[in-house]
Ligand SMILES: [Zn+2]
């Protein structure tokens with residue numbers, strides 16, 4: 510089968526047609542991927558911002574159909590349509606039992622650290638334990654969330670990472686209150702999803718911050734009420750919040766400077782939410798006094814603080830009612846052979862989402 514493989518840092522992806530995945534063994538399912546979004550985290554593995562074992566089949570935002578189930582799997586059957594969850598909750602660990610299944614590392618670590626594919630005889634890892642830039646993959650059933658069969662796969666694939674991360678950041682992590690003021694730093698696929706989540710939550714003002722004018726204009730189509738380049742934000746904050754600062758500031762870039770900008774844009778007593786995936790050695794500075802005196806909250810956000818078993822369906826229902834625009838987020842539909850151009854477009858910030866379509 511075909512798959513896109515990253516062999517080393519800053520290398521182009523290699524698309525091959527002799528890749529295989531063994532199984533399913535007991536307690537596993539095989540999924541044929543129909544669509545997979547190109548998420549910025551795939552590029553963060555390519556450029557080394559986030560370390561990963563290599564060679565690796567990239568892709569972690571996918572949807573498809575179950576084509577085989579192993580022994581002992583009762584919750585899924587051949588023909589089921591599923592969204593891939595890159596955090597498959599085990600249901601038994603400390604975090605799962607506390608209702609924080611997005612923090613479950615039981616299966617994810619094991620899947621990340623064991624080869625999931627082979628190219629000829631060479632073992633290949635899978636991105637975050639998945640690898641949705643392959644035609645088929647083998648995963649535990651907890652990583653395949655069943656969805657209604659009438660949902661288009663390209664729409665479903667986005668829910669697998671970017672939409673859940675962004676909408677979940679607004680609805681689950683921050684719990685944005687109706688009538689509040691929101692600023693979002695970074696208007697890629699996740700930032701647009703945060704904006705949509707804030708709109709769904711009833712935020713009064715949503716300010717989209719980006720370096721690119723075209724992305725700010727795009728953000729307004731999804732619910733941003735104002736836009737600003739970073740240098741203009743102080744003026745927009747003066748207009749929107751009387752200079753007091755925002756109730757919620759979402760950082761969706763993953764750099765120390767933007768995290769600090771989001772913190773500074775947050776009002777005293779407000780909340781900064783770090784959604785962007787930053788580098789393991791990138792440090793952010795706060796003074797001890799300001800942490801105390803300004804009583805701001807700073808919240809990390811992994812996978813939108815989501816419970817994938819319930820939230821994937823919640824987002825599908827919001828989409829069905831026209832409250833979550835997923836069609837509008839797909840800028841390009843591409844073949845796997847065009848994956849390197851799609852990565853380039855994503856890292857240049859030219860697109861919201863490219864979706865790889867498999868036949
Ligand atoms: Zn668990």
Ligand SMILES: [Zn+2]
Pocket residue numbers: 548549550551569570670671
């Ligand atoms: Zn992602």
